[in-house]
Amino acid sequence: MSDPAPIADFLSHVHPYDSLPPAELTRVATAFIRKPMRAGDRIYSFGEPLDGLYVVQEGAVEVSDQSGNVVSLLGPRNSFGERGLSRDGYAATTADAKQDGAVLVLPPDEFRFMLDEHPSFRRFFDRSRPAETKRSDLATSRxxxxxxxxxxxxxxxxxxxxxxxxxxxxxxxxxxxxxxxxxxxxxxxxxxxxxxxxxxxxxxxxxxxxxxxxxxxxxxxxxxxxxxxxxxxxxxxxxxxxxxxxxxxxxxxTDLTHFQALSSATLVQDIATALDARELADITARIPQLLVNLVASGNRHEVVTRLITDIGDACTRRLLALAEAKLGPPPVPYLWLACGSQGRQEQTGVSDQDNCLFLSDDMRPEHDAYFAALAKFVSDGLDVCGYFYCPGDMMATADRWRQPVRVWRDYFKTWVDKPDPMAQMLASVMFDLRPIGGDESLFSGLQAETLEMASKNSIFVAHMASNALKHTPPLGLLRGIATIRSGEHKNQLDMKHNGVVPVVDLGRIYALQGQITAANTRARLEAAEKAGVVSASGARDLLDAYDLIAQMRLEHQAGLVKAGKAPDNYLSPSALSDFERSHLRDAFVVVRTMQSAIGHGRAAPA
CATH class of the missing domain: 3.10.580.10 (CBS-domain)
Structure with missing residues (x-):
């Protein structure tokens, strides 16, 4: 058995072992087995039973997927092999020694014991937490x-x-x-x-x-x-x-009372009775603290963003009702739709507005003055509430995005038939449309028709796939994390455009290929697996990667709010532990691998 003293000393500087009580740290150090390695040694191969959880003590280890693509180059204090242990006990990757050194191996039974007994260990290694909504629990919040x-x-x-x-x-x-x-x-x-x-x-x-x-x-x-x-x-x-x-x-x-009283349901209820945009703004100003509470209570990212989006939806519907009260009943049926993050139900603490209006084909030219006024009333109100005007003018206030259904049908047909760069961009935005308020029948038939038409046009799908690869994960030499090189956010990561957006783009392509009607990214990935658009292993890996990236982004925003700052999407890797950086890098590698598969005309690695 390996001498536990130097192992315990080493682990005391490695997360999550550094959070263990001294006696437990000594006990688990005794369970580890130290194995020397030489450059070129095969530590394990894909599909083999795993000896346990590996931690690099000295040297370097290269981890590759079953196709031989390198996914990680790991140095001291990095772990590997946990994904296979968490699933079926068989290696999901291949590991080779790149430098002389040693690894520490924690046997499978001990690994599972640690998952069961130590929350910090479980939080770090197990990303398959249940997706149920948790209430903002005062008793268990920090x-x-x-x-x-x-x-x-x-x-x-x-x-x-x-x-x-x-x-x-x-x-x-x-x-x-x-x-x-x-x-x-x-x-x-x-x-x-x-x-x-x-x-x-x-x-x-x-x-x-x-x-x-x-x-x-x-x-x-x-x-x-x-x-x-x-x-x-x-x-x-x-x-x-x-x-x-x-x-x-x-x-x-008073702080405790506010914490217990603040919930998405409370905000939605208050929104329903607001008399104007200023009252609504007072309510939406509480969203950042709600974000903090929801994250602090352990809710998953898709739950948090759904609840925050529900508030944006309620605010939009209230403004529509206030607009009708001011302007009178609409001359023909209409439907207000959201696209972008609101359309996908993925709003966070930083959101602008992206919306449009579908109007009944019974509309006459003289009716447009009413809907132009309605669109201005709602968009102005949303801006007051903190949902700022879209920089690209993708709003119902623009004549182009306030049209009868027949015009929208022509839009989609033209974009699919002639997929130039502008068409690809517009199609990408509009494939995330979701009805918010009005007559939903104006959209349901058109959505199914457009998905079928687009999925059958291989040239359009290929162009959309190519467009989806424009946002890439921030990986540099040897697939290390690459930060922004200059400007205001130098040495930081853009967790939106280089983090979640590449996965959002992949989800949209899978939805197009499988004619999946869901707009939410996670729902698209799950549906794509069920429809066979993505392999089971590829879908699980991408879901895990997306969950990690999206959760880190939310936790970063919540941390800024707690510090009295405005939430943003720029995360400094230096604020993360070695293990967190390692997991984040691995998540980016998974996304890059899935993008590569799309680029080569495959749905996912086998």
Missing amino acids: VSALMARDPITCPPGARVLDAAQLMKSHNVSCLGVTEQDRLVGIITTSDMVNRVLAAGLSGDVPVRQVMTPDPITLAPGALGTDILHVMIERRIGHLPVVEDGRMIGVVTQ
Whole structure:
């Protein structure tokens, strides 16, 4: 058996082992088997039973798929083989030593034991979590997701009057009292009433005289249950959050109430009774915090984006109703449709608007003034609500995108028959259409007709496939992660255009090939597997890759919101652990492999 001491020391610097208690780390180190390797050695081959989970301790390992394509070049602290263990125990790849060194092998039974017993281990290695919606559970949410950041503080020698004015100017109910950046006390509005006014004290007394010294605190990693228990047992309404002696936030009873009250259903209910765009904007302004709550509660990306899109849909329908109330009933039936991320039900904390209007063929020229006014009312309202105007003017306010069904039918036929670059771009957008409000019969027949026509035109499909390859994963030399080289986002990854968009494009091609009516990317990938458009193994790999990329993007946005910043799509790889970067790189490799298959006229690798 290998000496566990150096193995334990090595693992203590490797995630997720670094999160294990010391005794458990020692125990699992004992279970590992150290195997030396020489450059050129075959560690395992595709389809063979796996000896366990591998961790590179020294040297380098090259991992390739069953077709011999290199998917990863792994150095020390990187793991491999977990995908096969998580499925059926057989290798899903081939691994060869590229440099002399050694690997550590964790036997299969021990690997499965660790998955069962340690949540951090399971979160890291198991990406097959159930897709059910989780509610925003206060009890199990982290304090870091609940607290107000950048707390307002004052020194202990400050006058009570100055402290009160500071609370008023910042609209807060408590101040942290700090000395040399360390928390020494807390003073609340209740203290001002009971210890100052009721006691007849002057506003000139120092804060240290009336503050609560050495208050009870919590760490950012504590749970909502810890907050509840402390507040109930100690009968307090404010809890400072402290890390390394420094106050980094505060949780109040009001914060807990807001967290519990904020849900997508609550926002949709409020939207249904809003009287104008300004009221709607006050409601949609709560979306970023909802995003934080949903991510903090462990919801998967497709659940979070669906719930956020539901709010955008409700907002659009409310604006349509308000428009009709102002303009009167429509002269002919109409249908408002969304495309882009809203059409695919994939909106995040950063979204513009992409929409169009289908009008009944009974429409006459004089009716357009009504629908132009309706489109302007709704698009202007959406802009006020934070769904900004489309830079490419892909909106119902443009005459071109507000037409009778017969014109739309001609649009699609022309794009399919003459697939020039502009036609490909427009077709890509319009294949993501989804009805939002109005007469849905105006679209249902046209959608099926267009899918059938497009799927049978091999030249059009080939052009669409070629167009789908314009967005590529950020992979560089030896398939390492390649960041943006210059500009505002230098050394960052664009998790939208180089992350989720390449998968979105693949999903759209599969939907076209299989005449799949779903607009949502994940639903398209699942349907493509069932329809035989993509091989089972290719679909599973792509779904896993998409889930990882999309989840990281959402978690990045939630982290920015918690830090008081606007959400964006630019992620710095330096903010990730070695393992996270390794998983992300592998996900990008999967996407690149699937793009390559499309480029060579295949649905997926065999």
